[in-house]
Amino acid sequence: MFEMNQSKVWSFNPCFYAMVSEVGWYSFQQKDLVGHLGFIDDKAQRGAPVVADWAIRNGSCPEEGKDIPGDYACISANSYCMDANNGPGYLCQCSKGYEGNPYLLNGCQDVDECALRKQDPKYEDMYPCRKGICHNTPGGYLCKCKLGKRSDGTNYGCRPLHTTAEQVVIVQRKRHKKDKDEYFKQNGGLKLYDEMRSRKVDTIRILPEKDIKNATDNYSEDRVLGIGGHGMVYRGTLDDNKEVAIKKSKVINDEWREEFVNEIIILSQINHRNIVRLIGCCLDVHVPMLVYEFVSNGTLSEFLHGTDHRSPIPLDIRLKIATQSAEALAYLHSSTSRTILHGDFKSANILLDGQHNAKVADFGASALKSMNESEFIMFVQGTLGYLDPESFISHCLTDKSDVYSFGVVLLELMTRKRAIYANSINEKESLSYSFLLMFDQNIHRNMLDREIMDKETMVVLEKLSILAANCLRPRGDDRPTMKEVSECLQMIRRHPMHAASDHKGDSSAHHNYEGSPSPSTAVHFDETIYKSIETSRLVQDLVR
Known part of the structure; x- marks a missing residue:
């Protein structure tokens, strides 16, 4: 028994040859029978495409709830087992969003869809993110819409948002991120945002003091509606032309601050035909202010x-x-x-x-x-x-x-x-x-x-x-x-x-x-x- 390397014979004596190839790759031509080198130049030099269909024959996928056998082949994390479709046995595959060799430890690696999108435009259709920001995640990716947009960028693209509790909180919180004033934090502003999101409350507007000053002409005396035991009430006009009554309180204590967030949530959800509705509040001031609907026909x-x-x-x-x-x-x-x-x-x-x-x-x-x-x-x-x-x-x-x-x-x-x-x-x-x-x-x-x-x-x-x-x-x-x-x-x-x-x-x-x-x-x-x-x-x- 001996071995001979015949790989170089092909170039000068291609009179006989055989190969394994993908079905449909080769279509018969008579000239290929007489040593025509065009076949080699046109096709064979590029190689014959072939897929080896095989399986682990001496085993099967583990049943759920049972121990995994010691000779189990799918040893990589983020892989899974599937039954063979061409006989007994099983195959291993990397999970969706991963690629590599599932038969090796850590052989399946995360696919960075966002990086692929940048490398080649063909991946933009494979991993869509229309008018959003792509963020790679283990086994997938997220397409986050920019501030002020909504929907899922991976499907129909990001569109201008319509008001929901989540979106109201995101937009309003963005306004305060740059200026986390001590008063705002002391008065429970961040806690109020969290409560609004967790309880899905979208009935509260959190207004910065500059909006209150604009609404009341810088607390003009001409805007005063009344003076009571709790403080002063101003008539105001918000930037959307909504008429409101703004209550500027006198009294505050630390115990009150602790209860303020829950109080605001509860008051904002009051819905009674004979009670003036609470619209929002202003927290970036020493004493928080409450904003109510305005009723125009007097007291x-x-x-x-x-x-x-x-x-x-x-x-x-x-x-x-x-x-x-x-x-x-x-x-x-x-x-x-x-x-x-x-x-x-x-x-x-x-x-x-x-x-x-x-x-x-x-x-x-x-x-x-x-x-x-x-x-x-x-x-x-x-x-x-x-x-x-x-x-x-x-x-x-x-x-x-x-x-x-x-x-x-x-x-x-x-x-x-x-x-x-x-x-x-x-x-x-x-x-x-x-x-x-x-x-x-x-x-x-x-x-x-x-x-x-x-x-x-x-x-x-x-x-x-x-x-x-x-x-x-x-x-x-x-x-x-x-x-x-x-x-x-x-x-x-x-x-x-x-x-x-x-x-x-x-x-x-x-x-x-x-x-x-x-x-x-x-x-x-x-x-x-x-x-x-x-x-x-x-x-x-x-x-x-």
Whole structure:
């Protein structure tokens, strides 16, 4: 047995030859039988294409859940086994996105699709990334759309985005990346972005202070809508021409900062026809600002007490405003994921539309549940006449504080007097204190607005008086809840000329708050307790 190298014979004696080639590569020609060198020059020198179809015959792909045999051939990571299709056995292949030899350790290597796209244009169709940025990943690649674009660049290309929660957050966060101001971080801005993304909230706009300054003409006095216990409210116009009300708060503490992000998320998701909607916030300032929808037809305070062209207001309109306002407070207290206090409920914070529908504004005082003395004095200056007497002692707000404030607003609707009004000798008096003194003597009708007093309305006014007196009880635990107040007012609106005791069914709650025949049995007014609170040094100083 010996070997001979015949490779050079081909060039001078190609009279016989044989080869293995791919099916269809060779088509027979007669000249190839007579030693024609053209065959060699045209085809053979370039080599004959051939694919060896083979398999590991003495084995099979491992069954799922069973141990892999020691002689298993697919030893590279990112490889897989497949059954042979030309007989027994199996083959090894590199996983999608990898290439190389699956029969060697680490033989399958990642294909860098992004690099291939740069090397040869033919790969641009194989690995599409239209108007996006290609990022190689293990076993594949990503085509990320640029800021302000959306969709999947690997398919239809990147297009201008339409607003979704994810995209709103990306675009807004980009604006703040370059200027991560200490205030923005302290006020939970980054945390708010994370919460918006995780909860898929797209109802909040996070506005930089420069946008707020532009909207308010740099906090112009001409833009001031009102001043309250929480701070100032400005009318603003955003860059999209949307009219908004911007609340610039006075009071802040570290505990409030901790709760602020959750508070914003909750407030932004409130959806009630009688509550002004929260649009967004500004965080890159010392005290965060809140941005609400703007209601253009004025406040209940202006409607009741405005000096220009004072005109009669029918009782049914007053009752509608009271009922809708009560429904809004009841919703905040009972129908959200957590109790939301208003904390500054007054006629100036009830907005009216063209049909005299009420929209409660400037709500959300969970942050003000507890205040120190200096913060409390600042707060009281904007809420005098409406603030719960218990709060004068505890410096703490509760849901029953809102009930008390509602009782004062109800008195305003019935008497058309301000919460702090001037009496006949031009001395300032508390509306709630004066009413309760007269209510205890059963002469409170003398305070009611003559414009709405007649034989047909006295039944309704009496029920409203009893309800107001119960809302104004000195001790919060003795007051009804806002849900009970709301139900009571709805019943009065449905049956204005019938006493509550005439209704069938369980009416105990309503009986306590508006069905008693005598005012004195509805509420016992402890003048000593109330007067000691209401006329405390703090209140007297503020009234003067």
